[in-house]
Structures are given as structure tokens and as C-alpha cells.
Amino acid sequence: MNDSLKHLGKRRQLIELLRTKGISDETVLEAMLKIPRHLFLNSSFEDFAYEDKAFPIAAGQTISQPYTVAFQSQLLQVKPEEKILEIGTGSGYQTAVLCAMGAKVYSVERQVDLFKQTSLLLPKLNIRPKHLSFGDGYKGLPTFAPFDKIIVTAGAPVVPNALLSQLKIGGRLVIPVGVNDQIMTLYIRQTELRFEKHEFGNFRFVPLLENKS
Numbered sequence: 001m002n003d004s005l006k007h008l009g010k011r012r013q014l015i016e017l018l019r020t021k022g023i024s025d026e027t028v029l030e031a032m033l034k035i036p037r038h039l040f041l042n043s044s045f046e047d048f049a050y051e052d053k054a055f056p057i058a059a060g061q062t063i064s065q066p067y068t069v070a071f072q073s074q075l076l077q078v079k080p081e082e083k084i085l086e087i088g089t090g091s092g093y094q095t096a097v098l099c100a101m102g103a104k105v106y107s108v109e110r111q112v113d114l115f116k117q118t119s120l121l122l123p124k125l126n127i128r129p130k131h132l133s134f135g136d137g138y139k140g141l142p143t144f145a146p147f148d149k150i151i152v153t154a155g156a157p158v159v160p161n162a163l164l165s166q167l168k169i170g171g172r173l174v175i176p177v178g179v180n181d182q183i184m185t186l187y188i189r190q191t192e193l194r195f196e197k198h199e200f201g202n203f204r205f206v207p208l209l210e211n212k213s
Contacts, residue, residue, distance in 0.1 A: 001124060003036040006016035010050035011037070017052055025074040031100035032070060037063075040091040041126060042052050048150070059111035061206055063091045064153060068203060075174045075186050076149045078103050083130075083144070085166065087137035088153035088208065096127045098151075105129035106144050108137045136149065137208060140166045147171060154208035155182040176205045 015029050023029060038049035040063060045055050054065045064072075072094070078084065080102030089095055089109035095118070099103045107129055109115040115134040122129065133141060137152070138160045145166035152163070152175040159175060167173055167189045176182030184200040 001036075001039055003039065004034060007038055008033075008048075008100060011162040012103050014050045014052065014066055014212065017054055018067060021052075021067055023074055025065070025070075025077075026075050028070050028073045028097070029100050031097045032066065035096045036102050036125070037066070037091065037093060040093040040121070041094070041205055057091045058113050058117060060113060061111060063093055064205070069097060070155070071200075072151055073097055073101070074176050074186070075184070076151055076172055082148035083146075084142055085144070085150040085163075086146040086153065087140070087151070087163070089132060090114060090153060092122050092127070094151070094153055095132075096122065096125065099129055101128050102154065103149075106131045106133070106141050106147070108133045108135055108141060110135065110137055142166060143186065143196035150174070151209060152176065153205065155179070156208040159185070159187070164189070176203050179207075180204075 015033050021185050038046045041049050041055055052066050054062045057063050078101045082103050082104050084098055084103045086107040089107040093107055095107050119132050140162045146168040148168055148171050149181050150163055150173040155176050157179050169187050173187040175185055177185045181202045181204055184203050186198040188196040190196055
């Protein structure tokens with residue numbers, strides 16, 4: 001798996017672009033500088049891997065544009081050793097970024113082809129999330145709850161109650177909410193029953209699919 005100086009140079013250019021777009025969390029930027037995004041894409045996209053664009057991957061899904069990955073990661077405010085639940089493993093790129101930030105990542109994917117593909121890819125890149133799971137992201141991972149942070153990488157028409165319930169007090173849930181376009185939404189759990197809500201503008205994701213066990 002080739003990660004050349006040319007690739008690194010393109011990553012540096014991407015990081016500088018993300019800075020101009022308002023990404024200021026150095027932990028996020030350092031992690032994205034480390035992770036070879038081109039290895040998470042079909043080889044036909046390799047020359048474009050460090051453009052700030054989404055690309056198709058298997059099973060009708062996409063790899064999010066780097067700005068979106070950076071924006072969601074920055075909203076999470078990741079600290080080393082935190083338990084983070086990721087809903088939508090996809091290509092594994094966001095998983096890899098969170099791992100590079102020092103998080104203990106538990107990730108759920110409901111497309112079996114993507115789950116198998118990513119389960120093979122990540123170890124080859126020496127990226128080791130705590131747990132990869134094939135299943136229904138709406139249900140979260142109650143066995144491993146509670147989580148310090150939760151990130152959803154698909155558009156949810158509503159916020160799943162199961163995810164809110166699996167968040168620690170003081171924890172942060174970052175989720176795009178909506179049907180066609182989504183509003184990036186942050187929930188901070190204040191108490192058992194109270195959540196603080198913040199909205200951060202429109203994004204577009206593939207839909208969060210339900211009822212896969």
C-alpha cells in the first residue's frame with residue numbers, strides 16, 4: 001500500500017485548505033495529515049483523493065468530503081482514550097481519523113460489503129478500532145455504552161433515542177438531521193433527561209438506514 005511523499009504533499013495542501021475554511025483544532029488537522037485518504041478510495045479516484053470532495057464507495061455509499069470529516073471531528077472535541085461510538089463505518093476513513101486522535105473507537109456499519117471491506121483494510125494500515133460491528137446504527141451499541149462521544153456519518157430524519165441514551169452525562173453527539181439536506185446538530189448531555197442542542201448549518205449525507213440486525 002503506497003503512501004508516497006507526493007501523497008503527503010497533497011495532504012499538506014488539503015490541511016491548509018481546511019484551515020482557510022475554519023478548521024482550527026490542531027488534533028484534527030494532525031490526524032488528517034497522517035491518514036492516507038487515497039487508500040480508502042477506489043484506485044481510479046487516487047489522483048483526486050486530496051480534493052475537498054466526496055466520492056462514491058461500495059454499496060451506493062460515499063466517503064465524506066474532508067471538510068465534513070474535519071468539521072464533525074472538531075465538534076466532537078476528542079480527547080485521548082475517550083470511548084467514541086461511530087454510526088456508519090463506511091470506508092473507514094472517519095474511523096481512522098478518530099483513531100489517529102487517540103480515541104477508542106466503536107463503529108457500526110449496516111452494509112455488509114462495506115463492513116467486510118473495512119474490517120480487512122484497517123488492520124493493513126495498522127489502524128485498530130476497539131470494535132467494528134455489522135448492524136443497525138439506530139440501535140447504537142448498548143453492550144459497550146455509555147460513550148463519551150457519538151458521531152453519526154449519515155443523514156438521520158430524526159435523532160435516535162437509543163443514541164441519546166447511550167451518551168455519558170457531559171458527552172457530545174454530533175449528527176446530521178434531516179431528510180434531503182441535513183442540519184449538522186450537536187447535542188450535549190447535561191443530565192439524565194436534559195440535552196443542550198446546537199445547530200451548525202446545512203450538509204448533505206447519504207441516509208441513515210434502519211432495521212438491519
